[in-house]
Amino acid sequence: MKKICALLIATLLLASFAACKGGGTKAPPAPEGRTVTDMTGRTVTLPEQVERIVVLTAGDCEILYALGAGDRIVGRGEYCDYPADVLDVPSVQSGYDTNVEQIVALKPDVVVMSTMAQTNEHIESIEKVGIPVVVTEAPNLGGVYEAIALLGQVVGKTSEADALIQSMKDAFAALKAKVPQLDKKPAVYFEVSPLQYGLWAAGSGTFMDELGNMLGAENIFADLTGWVQVSEEQVIQRNPDFIVTTTMSYEGSPDPIEEIKSRAGWENITAVASGRILNADNDEITRPGPRLADAARQLFELLYGGAD
Known part of the structure; x- marks a missing residue:
């Protein structure tokens, strides 16, 4: 009986020692995820x-x-x-x-x-x-x-x-390859907020500006950075060849293109006089997502008459 007890105690001591030794070297659990x-x-x-x-x-x-x-x-x-x-x-x-x-x-x-x-x-x-x-x-x-x-x-x-x-x-490369060589780059005004809320335009560093540059156009507010508030006088003075507005038409609201045409003093702007105004799909051209490729096709069609 004494031998059995001694053997049991020895076994427990060895197990305890092994557990202590193993616990000292056990690696910490890896972080989940x-x-x-x-x-x-x-x-x-x-x-x-x-x-x-x-x-x-x-x-x-x-x-x-x-x-x-x-x-x-x-x-x-x-x-x-x-x-x-x-x-x-x-x-x-x-x-x-x-x-x-x-x-x-x-x-x-x-x-x-x-x-x-x-x-x-x-x-x-x-x-x-x-x-x-x-x-x-x-x-x-x-x-x-x-x-x-x-x-x-x-x-x-x-x-x-x-x-x-x-x-x-x-998609962008295919459009860019079709851009004609012109003596003068077409000047574009990108309007992202209508007159009733104060005119806001896309300046340099925006994807609208990038799309224009990619397609051989010149943003009339490229000297300003980001989304910028501008005045009617500035737009008239810079006289864009094309206007792109992202104003959405709602029931009871004026047609965005007709509203631009009706602005006092804007009738002499080249884009207005020639009717070269695009009411772009607001979501396509203002959201930073895959449909910017569709917006580029719209812009190409305005500038050059078709993407095909």
Whole structure:
């Protein structure tokens, strides 16, 4: 009996020693999930598989659909309205007010938002409840390509993202190859806000400016940066050959092109006198997403009479 007890004690001591020794060398557990670096430089930890997404920005919403991840969107921003299928998804926003409680209830793996539409307060309010936030920033075409690549990483569709970027570049290259050699570049005024709200124009560094440059046109406000407020006098003085307006026509509102033609003093602007005014699809030409290629085709047709 004594021998059995001694053997048992020895066995327990050896087991205890082995456990202590093993505990001293055991590696710490690896962090769960994976990380991506968003367009603000933030490192964000995500689940290995992102299956539930809340997207607050229209351009990012369109990118996710173009990547084949639209069925993962469980919540959307108020202006996420394309393609039409996304309208069946609940909106978690009203203007700039984001319903964090509703977002939490949707149990998303990630919330995608943009610096162009949301603030640091929006980011912090969602991260406080433990939901990862990925932020895009796409004020120009380069930014659009980066946003596509980033969201491809987020949803595990990097090859699809590469293909989408290349298809956009190919579309732009095909149009650029058809631009005729002219002695003088056509001058374009890009109006993004109508007179009743104060004239705002696209300056340099915007994707509208880039599209114009790509197609051999000159933005009359290229000396200004970003989205800028301008005066009627400035537009008249700079006398554009073409005008592109993104003003949308609503029931009871004046036709955007007719409203421009009726402005006092604008009748002598070359674009107005010649009727070379395009009421561009607001969403296509102002959203940083895949449909910028369609906007480029519209602009080419205005400038040169057709893309074919």
